[in-house]
Every structure is written in structure tokens, then in C-alpha cells.
Amino acid sequence: xxxxxxxxxxxxxxxxxxxHLLRRGRSVLIVDRREPGRETSYGNAGVIQRExxxxxxxxxxxxxxxxxxxxLSTAARYDPLALPRFAPPLLRYxxxxxxxxxxxxxxxxxxxxxxxxxxxADFIAAASAxxxxxxxxxxxxxxxAEALRRDAAKARADHEQFGINSSQIExxxxxxxEPDLKKGLAGAIHWQDPWTIRNPGALVSAYFELFKSLxxxxxxxxxxxxxxxxxxxxxxxxxxxxxxxxxxxxxGPWAPExxxxxxxxxxxxxxxxxxxxxxxxxxxxLNTWILDTEVGYLLAPMTQGIRLTTGAEFxxxxxxxxxxxxxxxxxEARKLFPLGDRLDPEPWKGARPCTPDMMPIIGPAxxxxxxxAAIGHAHHGFTLGPATGRLLSEAMTGTRPAIDISPFAxxxxxxxxxx
Numbered sequence: 001x002x003x004x005x006x007x008x009x010x011x012x013x014x015x016x017x018x019x020h021l022l023r024r025g026r027s028v029l030i031v032d033r034r035e036p037g038r039e040t041s042y043g044n045a046g047v048i049q050r051e052x053x054x055x056x057x058x059x060x061x062x063x064x065x066x067x068x069x070x071x072l073s074t075a076a077r078y079d080p081l082a083l084p085r086f087a088p089p090l091l092r093y094x095x096x097x098x099x100x101x102x103x104x105x106x107x108x109x110x111x112x113x114x115x116x117x118x119x120x121a122d123f124i125a126a127a128s129a130x131x132x133x134x135x136x137x138x139x140x141x142x143x144x145a146e147a148l149r150r151d152a153a154k155a156r157a158d159h160e161q162f163g164i165n166s167s168q169i170e171x172x173x174x175x176x177x178e179p180d181l182k183k184g185l186a187g188a189i190h191w192q193d194p195w196t197i198r199n200p201g202a203l204v205s206a207y208f209e210l211f212k213s214l215x216x217x218x219x220x221x222x223x224x225x226x227x228x229x230x231x232x233x234x235x236x237x238x239x240x241x242x243x244x245x246x247x248x249x250x251x252g253p254w255a256p257e258x259x260x261x262x263x264x265x266x267x268x269x270x271x272x273x274x275x276x277x278x279x280x281x282x283x284x285x286l287n288t289w290i291l292d293t294e295v296g297y298l299l300a301p302m303t304q305g306i307r308l309t310t311g312a313e314f315x316x317x318x319x320x321x322x323x324x325x326x327x328x329x330x331x332e333a334r335k336l337f338p339l340g341d342r343l344d345p346e347p348w349k350g351a352r353p354c355t356p357d358m359m360p361i362i363g364p365a366x367x368x369x370x371x372x373a374a375i376g377h378a379h380h381g382f383t384l385g386p387a388t389g390r391l392l393s394e395a396m397t398g399t400r401p402a403i404d405i406s407p408f409a410x411x412x413x414x415x416x417x418x419x
Contacts, residue, residue, distance in 0.1 A: 075296020
């Protein structure tokens with residue numbers, strides 16, 4: 001098989017890149033060991049986070065660090081056996097979360113997030129997937145007035161700086177909008193710009209059908225190696241060999257398996273997460289996506305039931321699931337909303353691919369001609385898939401990208417692979 005571009009990874013980032021390249025006249029093959037959109041693209045919260053201009057920082061206050069360190073936090077936990085391997089990138093993550101570093105990161109990151117809704121809207125229309133979309137924003141709910149006031153001030157600042165629309169909802173109004181939530185909550189922030197998706201996996205499948213309709217091809221096989229002869233690229237799988245002029249690595253947390261043999265030992269790490277679907281008790285109904293900010297989990301009314309997604313678990317990508325975090329979140333969620341029985345036989349587990357500076361890697365690999373990367377999107381892979389695909393395809397085809405992608409260059413980690 002010979003193609004203009006071989007894309008490794010059939011998540012939302014890889015599929016989106018394929019669609020944009022096909023639109024630009026390139027022939028594209030996507031290779032993945034699983035069916036498209038069955039990994040991290042499937043198990044997320046289903047929010048296109050237009051408000052997410054501020055990526056998740058490493059906690060720097062002593063109280064939060066103590067809660068995480070003593071395994072008291074629902075929002076984050078860690079596997080002590082994973083800490084030796086995670087320590088170097090986590091230290092860099094902590095450093096990049098300092099106020100001065102973080103301000104620069106937000107300035108670079110905000111234009112990328114700003115593309116998210118428009119790029120998804122393009123694909124949603126082209127894929128005839130509008131039935132999966134809810135355009136009502138989502139809400140952060142607060143148990144204490146102090147936390148609500150603090151975050152409402154930040155929301156007003158984000159409106160002034162980035163044009164992000166939100167409103168503060170007091171407790172009585174929240175009870176009117178979500179009558180089945182527990183009474184006595186302080187209120188909520190309603191982020192008005194984001195879109196929510198009733199079934200994220202189904203949306204990625206719709207994008208994949210769009211990819212195929214444009215002439216893209218898919219190879220469902222285990223990737224064994226990625227190699228170059230200096231002119232082109234070959235991907236050896238368990239059962240075949242695919243060849244192309246260029247290659248894109250969009251493998252999320254599996255990217256090191258093909259990049260490290262090429263000399264790129266990037267400071268990537270994973271934040272694992274879980275979800276479970278639930279019925280409801282009686283006639284209870286959840287009308288919108290709800291983030292319990294002071295505890296650290298999300299409830300989403302999806303086609304499969306009420307999806308509960310957990311916060312971050314710092315653990316090895318492939319280590320056995322640990323149900324502790326989901327159990328804590330479920331116990332708190334049952335106090336907030338009348339969840340019914342679990343609907344899944346076991347929790348879904350996924351891994352978010354992360355970088356120490358909280359920004360993805362989008363662009364060329366510096367030491368190899370025709371090798372490109374689109375990885376490290378952390379909590380915003382679902383949000384940024386179509387935008388990343390557009391930017392990367394523009395760079396690959398000699399068009400000036402819609403925004404400056406130099407802050408996302410792999411070269412910012414050159415100390416990890418040499419010159």
C-alpha cells in the first residue's frame with residue numbers, strides 16, 4: 001500500500017487530521033489496533049470546552065497537595081509505584097504551573113481553544129451528526145458561596161480577556177433549572193459557549209464515516225514499527241506493511257512506542273480516568289452536564305445513561321484498574337443527584353496523554369523529514385481534535401496555519417532527544 005500520508009492512531013485527533021488532509025488532496029491511510037474512536041475519544045465527558053482556555057495546573061497550595069498525598073482527594077490520586085517514573089515530568093509540570101509560566105501558557109493556548117467550536121461545527125455538519133449535539137453549555141456547581149464567588153470572578157476575567165460567555169446562577173435558580181439536584185447548593189457558573197455531546201464515541205464514529213466518504217482508508221491491525229529510508233515511511237503491522245511519503249503520529253498515550261525507537265524520548269505522562277453509566281431513581285432527570293467542582297467529578301446525561309467521569313489518576317498506562325477513585329466519586333454523586341443502578345458491567349478506564357507544560361505537541365519532528373506529531377492533548381483531546389487536524393494539515397501542505405503553532409512545537413522539549 002502506498003499513500004501520501006499514513007496516520008498512526010484512529011482517535012479523534014488522527015481522524016480529524018485525515019479528514020483535513022483528504023480535503024487538501026492527499027491520499028490517507030489510518031492505522032490502529034482498535035476500531036476508530038474506541039480509546040480516550042470514547043470515554044470522555046463529551047464537552048467541547050470552548051471555555052477551557054486555562055489547562056489544568058499541578059496543585060501548588062499545601063492543602064490540596066496534602067489531600068492528594070494522603071489519598072483524601074476525589075479529584076486526583078496516584079499510584080506510589082508509578083512515582084519514580086513520573087517524577088521528572090511531574091516536577092516540570094509543577095514548575096510550569098507557577099504563575100509566571102502559566103500566564104504565558106494560557107496566552108499560547110487560548111487561540112487553540114478558540115478554534116474548537118467552529119472546527120467541530122464544520123465536521124458535525126459534514127457528518128450529519130447534529131442529533132448528537134446539545135448547544136446549551138454546561139455548569140460548574142458549588143457547595144460553598146466562597147468557592148462560587150472566587151470562580152465567578154475568574155469567569156468574569158475570562159470574558160474580558162477571551163470573550164468567553166458565562167453567567168452566575170444563585171442557589172434558588174439552580175434548583176429551578178435542576179430540580180433533582182440536592183437542595184442548599186450555593187449556586188453554579190453556567191458556561192454558555194461550550195457544546196456537549198450525547199455520545200462522544202458515536203460522534204467520533206460519524207467523523208470516521210466522513211473520513212471514509214472522502215476516500216480515506218483504514219487498516220485495523222497492531223502497529224509493530226515505524227521506519228524511514230530517508231525518503232518515505234513504512235509502518236509494519238502484525239499482518240502487513242504500509243508505505244507512505246509522510247507519517248503522522250496521533251497515538252495519544254501510545255506515541256512513545258513508535259517515537260522512542262526514533263530517538264524522541266519526550267516527557268509524556270498519563271492521567272488515567274474512569275467512567276460508569278447509571279440509571280436514575282424514580283423520575284429523576286439531569287438536564288445538563290454538571291461538574292461538581294469542589295469534589296472533582298462530572299455527571300453527564302448521555303444516551304447510555306448518566307455518565308459519571310472521574311478526575312485524574314497518576315498511574316502507569318497499562319497497570320490494573322483501581323476502582324477507589326470511582327467509588328469515592330460515586331458516593332459523593334449519590335448525595336448530589338439520585339443515581340440509580342450501575343448500567344455497565346465494569347468501569348471504563350482510559351489514559352489522557354499529557355505534557356509538562358499542559359499544551360499539545362503539534363507539528364514536525366525536528367530530526368526526521370516527513371514525520372509529524374499530534375499528541376499530548378491531556379484533558380482536551382476531544383475538544384481540540386478537529387482544530388489540531390486543521391492546523392497540522394495546513395502545516396503539512398505548505399499553508400500558513402490559522403494560528404501560530406510554534407508554541408506547540410516538539411522542539412520545546414529538545415533536551416529530551418538531543419539536537
